[in-house]
Amino acid sequence: MHRNVMLFAGVGLLFVLTGLMQSWNLSLQIFNIGILSAIMALGVNMQWGYAGLFSTGIMGSVALGGLAVVVVSAQPVPEAWAAGGPRLLLSLAFGLAVIAAAVAAYRRLAGHARNWTVAAILVGGFFAYRAIYDPAVTAIEAFNPAVYGNIGGFGLPSLLSWPVGALFAGVAAWAIGKVALGLRSDYLAIATLGIAEIVLAVMKNEDWLSRGVKNLVGLPRPWPVPYEVDLQKSPEFIGWAQSWGFELITSSTILVKLLYMLIFGLVLLALIWVSERMLNSPWGRMMRAIRDNEVSAAAMGKNVTARHLQIFIIGSAVVGMAGAMLTSMEGQLTPGNYSPLRFTFLIWVMVIVGGSGNNWGAVLGGLLLGWLWLIVENAGPVFMGYLTYPLPAGALKAHLIDAAPHLRLVTLGAVLLLVLRFSPKGLIPEK
Amino acid sequence: MLNALVAFLNFVVVPGFAYGSQLALGALGLTLVFGILRFSNFAHGDTMAFGTMWVILITWWFQSMGISAGPLPTALLALPFGIAITCAFVLATDRVVYRFYRQKKAASIILVIVSTGVMFILNGLTRMIIGPEEQSFADGGRFVMTAQQFKDMTGLQEGLAIKSTTAITVVMAAVCVGLLFWFLQKTRTGKSMRAFSDNEDLALLSGINPEKVVMVTWIIATALAVIAGTLYGIDKSFRPFIYFQLLLPIAAAAVVGGLGNPLGAIAGGFVIAFSEVFVTYAWKKVVLYLASVDLAPTQLLQLLSTDYKFAVSFSILIIVLLFMPTGIFKGK
C-alpha cells in the first residue's frame, strides 16, 4: 500500500514540476486530459483486466461519446430540421426496421429460402433506405453549409451528454459484442478495430450529423464551468483576482481548468469507488474466474459469453462517457483528431503499464502516460534541440527536430514491450 | 453496350485486380505468420509502411545518381534492398521480443499485444525518418495502354487504360504467389513450414528446427509485406497512416480465406478488393451506357461513399465470422 501511495505521489510530483518549470496552465491541461485518460483506462481495465477481452475499438467508444455531446448539447438548427429532419428520422427508423426484418427472417426460415429472403430484404431495404435518406441529407446539408449544413442537436445542458455518451458507446458495444464475442480472441481484436474505423468514417462523412471534417465548434460547456471571457468581465472575479494579486487572464484560464479538474476528479473518484465495489463483489470474482479459466467456469455453469457481453458493454460505456467529457471540455468535435494510436493503443499501454486488473493501476497508468504523451510532444523538439546542438544548422538538424514529436510513439512502444517483458503485472499489480 | 462493358472493365475490374493483388500479398504474409507463430500480427501494416519507406528512400537515392530501370519504376530496383533492411529489422524484433514469449508458450493474445508494441515502434520510426506526409515515388512509363490508344484501336467512346503500375502489380503478385507455392509445396524447408503449421508437436518430434521455421516465415512474410507495400505505393501513393489502416482489409482478407491458409489469403484478398471497388464505384457511367435514363448530375449511383470502404471489409469479415468461422477455405 505504501509503495502505491509513493507511486501516486511521484506522478503528482511530475505535474507539480511541469507547473513550476513550464506553466500551470499546461500542467493543469495535461492533468485534466490525464484524468479523462484514467477514466478510459478504467473502462479498458474492466474489459481486459477483469475479463481478459482484447478490444481495439476503444477509439470508437471515445468518438461515440463525442458525438453524444453534439446530439445532446449542440444548438438546434431549426431551418435544417424543417428541411429534412422528419424524413431523415424516418429513413433511419426504416433502416433499423430492415435490419430487424432480416434478423427475423433469418430466425424463422431455413435453407436456401432463408438465404435468398435475407439477401433480398437487405439489398431491397438498402436501396429503399437510400431513396428516403439521400434527399433528406441533401436538404439538410444545403442549408448555410459555411456555418451549419448539419441538423444540430437538442440544445440541452452539456452534462446530460455524458450519460448519453455512455449509452451510445454501450449500445454499439452490445451490437459488436453480440457478433464477435465468443469467437477467438484475435477475431474480437480485428472486428473492434474495424468498427472503430467505421464510427470515425461516419463522423467524418455524415456532414448532416457532425459537420464531418469541417468540425463542429461552439459546443456549450458543462455546468458550472464559466467561459474565460465572461470571467474577465465579471467584477467579482476581477476584484478577487486583484485582491490576491493574480494576473487576470492567466487566473481566469486557471480557474476554468481547476473547475474541470474538480468535476472530472469527482467523476473519476465515483467510478473508482464503483469499480472497486464491482471487482470485489461475487460478480467481480466470477469475472476473474472466467478470465483465468474459461473452460472450467463454463463447466461450472457460468454463461461465459453473456458475462463477457455484460463487461464489454460496461467497459465501453465508461470509455464513451470519458469521450463525451473530453469533447465537452474541448467545446468542439474534430473527427480528424481521433486516431487509433492515441485513443486505442495508448489507453492499452496505460492499462498494462499501470497494472492489468487493478483499478488504481489503471488510474496511475492513465495519469502517468497521459503526462508522458503530451510532455514528450511539447518537450521532444526542445530536447532534440539540445541533443543536436553540436550539429551544424541544416536539413538534417531541422529534420531531426521536426521528427522529435514522433519519438513518443517509439518511446511508448518500448515502454509497453519492456513492461510486458520484465514486469507483466504492471506498476500496481492485481491483488 | 460494349461501352458499358469497357467502362466496367476500366473502373471496376482493372483496379480491383490491382488492389486485390496488393491485399493478397499482404494477407499472405499475415496468414503465414499466423500459421507458424499462431498470432495475428498487428504490426503487419506498419511493417509494410516501414519497408516501403526504405524502398522510397533508396529509390530517391538511385534517382539522384541517375540509375533507373528504363520503362519500369526505379522502385523495383530498390525493392530487394528495402526487403533486406526490413527483414533485418523484423528478425531483430523476433530475437529481442517475440522469441521470449514463444519459448514461454505465452497465450496468443499476449503476442497480439506485444505486436502492438512493435507496431508503435515501427510506426514511430517510419514517421521520424520519412515523416507522416504523403510521398509519391512512381516513375518509369505511365501506361501500358492509354485510354486514347484503346479508343483509336476499337473505335469505342469509352477508353480502357492500363497503367503500367497496375500491370506490374498483377505480374509481380502472380510471380510472388507462384514462387511461394512452389516453395511451400516442393522444397524441404517449405514442406517443413507446412508441417509445423499443421502439427507443431509432431514437427518437433520429426526433428524440424522451430527456430529455423520461424526465421524463414518472418523473412517470407516480411518480403511479401514490403512487396505489397511498394506495389500499393507506386500504384496509389505512400502515407504511413494509410498503411496502418490497410491492416483492416488485409486481416479481413486473411480471415475470410481462413487464417493460416495461403490459398485462402489470396482468394480473400480478391473477395475484399472487388467488393470494396464494387460497392464504392459510382455506377452512373455504366448505367448511362446501358439504359437511356435521365439522371441528375448529383446522382452518382454509388452504393456507398469511398470513405466507407472499411465498412465493406468489415461487413464481409463479420458475415464470414458468423457463418463460416474458419473462412472460405478451411483455416484455423
Next chain:
Amino acid sequence: MSEPFLIGENMTGGYGPVDILHNCTIAVEKGQIAVIVGPNGAGKSTAMKAVFGMLNLRGGRVMLDGEDITKLSPQARVHKGMGFVPQTSNIFTSMTVEENLEMGAFIRTDDIKDTMAQIYDLFPILKQKRYQAAGELSGGQRQQVAVGRALMTQPKVLMLDEPTAGVSPIVMDELFDRIIEVARTGISILMVEQNARQALDIADKGYVLVQGANRFTDTGQALLADPEVRRSFLGG
C-alpha cells in the same frame, strides 16, 4: 545379455509437482516387442513418455544401447535412434501421405527412397494413397501413416502409444501383424496398449503397471497364463 537395449530404470516423476511414476522400470531387448498394460490412469503413457524424455524425472535413468540419455530432449533422442508415435495428432493431416513420410525423414540427409519403398511394401495401401491428404484417410490407415512416419528415421526403437485406439478389431489384428513384421527387421518395439489380451499375445515382454509402479513383469505368454493377472486385468 547383461543390459537390455533400451531401459528406463527406477523412473520417478510426473508433469507437475505430483509424481505419477514411482520407481518404475520398463525395458526392451533388441528386435523384441515389449508391451505396457494396466488399468486406466495407471501411468502407462506417462511411463512411455518418461522413456522418451517428455517429462522431468526426479529419480532413475534412461539407457539406450549402453548410453545414458536421461538428460536428452525428445528431439535429441530421435537423433539417437528412437521413434515415437503419439496416441493422437500423430500425422500431418493437411499434407499428403508421401509428404508425411518425407517429414518423418526430416533429420536424414541421405537418400530416403529405399526406406520409403520399404514402408510402402509394409503398408501397400499407403502407396495407393500416397498423393492423398493424410487427414482424408480412415482411422486404421492414419495409424499406418503415423507408424510409417516414425519408421522413416530408421529408428532402432519404435515407441507406440496405443496404436490401436479407436480402430476396428480387424484393423487392429492387421496393425499388430505389421508391428511383428517391423520387429522382425531388428527394431525394438515398446508399446502401450489398451487391448491387453491381444497385445500380450504378441509381446515378448509385458509390463503390468498399477498406480505408476510395476505390478507384474514377465513374458507376454506367462502373463496371459497367470491367473491373478487374468482375474485382475484381463477380465477373467
